[in-house]
Amino acid sequence: MSDLAPTLGGGFDSAPALPGPQSKASSLSRKQKAAIIVRLLSNEGADVPLQQLEDDLQAELTKQMGQMRYIDRSTLRDVVQEFANELDSIGLSFPGGLAGALSALDGKISTQTAARLRKEAGVRQAGDPWERIRALPVTRIKEFVVGEATEIAAVILSKIDTTKAADLLALLPGPEARRITYAVSLTKSVTPDAVDRIGISLAGQLDRDPVLAFETEPPKRVGAILNYSTTATRDALLTELEDEDKDFAQEVRKNIFTFGDIPLRISPRDAGTILREVDQAEIVTALSYANSAGFEASVSHLLDNISQRLSDGIKDEIAARGTPKTKEGEMSMGAVVKIIRNLEERGELVMLTDEDE
DSSP, X not given: OTTHHHHHHTTOOOOOOOOSOOSOGGGSOHHHHHXXXXXXXXXXXXXXXXXXXXXXXXXXXXXXXXXXXXXXXHHHHHHHHHHHHHHHHOOOOOOOHHHHHHHHTTTTSOHHHHHHHHHHHTOOOSSOHHHHHHTSOHHHHHHHHHHSOHHHHHHHHHHSOHHHHHHHHHHSOHHHHHHHHHHHTTOTTOOHHHHHHHHHHHHHHHHHXXXXXXXXXXXXXXXXXXXXXXXXXXXXXXXXXHHHOHHHHHHHHXXXXXXXXXXXXXOGGGHHHHHHHSOHHHHHHHHHHHHHTTOHHHHHHHHTTSOHHHHHHHHHHHHHHOOOOHHHHHHHXXXXXXXXXXXXXTTSOOOOOTTTO
């Protein structure tokens, strides 16, 4: 159905309203035929994406449908046949305009090229601008709110998800949060057109933002690297980072999850899930080494929160295994950490935060 809207809108022209029953499709204008097809598809429950048409074409189609009354079956059959033939004759369709081309090539050309073309041509981002705004992190939305009038901020607060709106208010000073919250009560008479213009304006500001080479912040990138480093390397680098930039080092620590963080960040009910995901030999090696490397609390946290039978079996294997070499033990602990990270990414495990603790 995605190609129907452009097809219906492509041949709109001016013609008198349909006066009454017609017997021949040839006597109808393309605008009238389009109205008939849209009405037929709507009656059949089809989703016709008319929002892809320009606003004036949507208005013309609506007015035309309002002027028409009824047609006979013979005329309907002729119109449908003509429309079907026209669709069959189309070998390939293009999106139309630079905005459509950019949407069609989204993800296929570089972000830098797309941003440059949009800026050069002054092309609006295709689709609902509020979808882009709702997808932004709360900190970026806060920049909009702080830089706009209270009334605009109230519209922003009303258009984003409620959970994100609550997080946004928590970031604002109390008096400002109260002003914006009260201003929401004044948005009752705001028209959809005004809301759309506000969204377009905000999205335009996003288009003027510089294209960044990295999607994640530096502390998160460094944290991800150190997550898979050996304990000795990680501790040494963090110590040196604290000497260079204490604030940056603290942000990096927030993005690090190590084997030693298991008691603080892993819920007891998730211990069984983790151990089921890790190869038995790997978990035995990791726990054997962890007991000798100062991570007894992590070992206890995992083994104390599974069935007694399974826990006793792993303890027996640990006793028989003996202490692994440092490199082997570090690799096995890293494998357990990687499994935990994978479970978190899949949504099968939620790490605890400071507040949860």
